[in-house]
Amino acid sequence: MSDPGRQSHVRLTDLTVTYPVDGREFTAVDRVSLEIGAGEFVAVLGPSGCGKSTILRVLAGLRSPSGGTAEIGGAVIDGPRRDVGVVFQDPTLLPWKTIFENVCLPGVIMGLDRKLVADRARHLLELSGLSAFHNHYPDQLSGGMRQRVGIARSLVHDPSVLLMDEPFGALDAMTRERMNLEIQRIWAEGRKTVFFITHSIPEAVLLGDRIVVFASRPGRIVEDMRNDLPRPRSLDVMSSPAFIERAAHLRDLFNVAAAPNGHV
Secondary structure (H helix, E strand, O other), rough: OOOOOOOEEEEEEEEEEEEEOEEEEEEEEEEEEEEEEEEEEOEOOOOOOHHHHHHHHHOOOOOOOOOEEEOOOOOOOOHHHHHHEEOOOOOOOOOOOOOHHHHHHHHHOOOOOHHHHHHHHHHHHHHHOOOHOHHHHHOHHOHHHHHHHHHHHHHHOOOOEEEEEEEOOOHHHHHHHHHHHHHHHHHHHOOOOOOOOOOEEEHHHOOOEEEEEEEEOOOEEEEEEEEEOOOOOOHHHHHHHHHHHHHHHHHHHHHHOOOOOOOO
């Protein structure tokens, strides 16, 4: 549940998504209801195939629900929106454009004021520690740096909602830890509403104000846990008893679900 004192910014009500498979309807998401408050960072955990990415695509306006509703700011989502930014595992930067040009791209496509877009891009590159690389090309950057560019690009048009689909899943462990700290810093600076999909329990506990756990076949919420670990959170918090307790609880949920005839 979202904080009752905080206005809901994202709302899913009995959201259902089905796909045709071999002449039958396959239910990917089954009557999911979820509210996310403005400025809230929600980490989403679940096994592969549980509908997490399907829900993200609905929120991004890239997929229509089969039933129920999805809203942002009280308006039903009926297509891609300017107030939403999306970050995927692969940042898919344009190799023939500089880092600065890649970051500016969404604002240019939307027809926003070019000076405002350029100023915003410079600010985000500075915030991401990439100012010195603004004239570089994607193949001249490391994987972690390219992902930071992808995050900056998703924020250049100043969206109110940031959707992130396993953005650090392809990174090595040390780079992933640095990116966890980086996204916290960027989020704290702008307080976007974040829907962050991950397979990593420690990552979810480190980042989320809430941790929403999905079970698969069909996708449904089985736990919505508030995470009140104090912010800002350094990597040191991962060795604290409170962190270990939360991570163990989440791990137990998945162990039960994975057991024969297991239920969550």
